[in-house]
Amino acid sequence: MHAFDVLGDPVRRRILELLADGEQTSGAVTAVIRAEFGISQPAVSQHLKVLRDNGFATVRPDGARRLYAVDDTALRQADEWLSRFRRFWTPRLAAMATEVARGKRQRRLAASDSLEETR
Numbered sequence: 001m002h003a004f005d006v007l008g009d010p011v012r013r014r015i016l017e018l019l020a021d022g023e024q025t026s027g028a029v030t031a032v033i034r035a036e037f038g039i040s041q042p043a044v045s046q047h048l049k050v051l052r053d054n055g056f057a058t059v060r061p062d063g064a065r066r067l068y069a070v071d072d073t074a075l076r077q078a079d080e081w082l083s084r085f086r087r088f089w090t091p092r093l094a095a096m097a098t099e100v101a102r103g104k105r106q107r108r109l110a111a112s113d114s115l116e117e118t119r
Helices: 003-007 010-020 026-037 041-053 072-083 086-117
Strands: 057-062 065-070
Touching (some): 003 010, 010 026, 010 057, 010 065, 026 041, 041 057, 041 065
Antiparallel strands (some): 057 065
């Protein structure tokens, strides 16, 4: 399965978001996913298996529990593939960062001017 096929599923993306915050038990992941998506525990287990089998997650036993974590192998591969396209959005993001900084500076100067006027 291609990395973007794996990431194309909203349930798997959400599981990765949960795992990005740190190692999680399968029970904790299942509880969140069941609440948010209304799917069964076996369905969540299948999504975890897809993530494991495709290099997005690792699992380790801890007694009776299974602890899942992000495996960055497939994410690095996806990032490498995306690298050839970054030139399309990097300049726009840099320009946006400049505009955000300019707006912050203008607000700071305006606040400073207002403060001096009230003195």
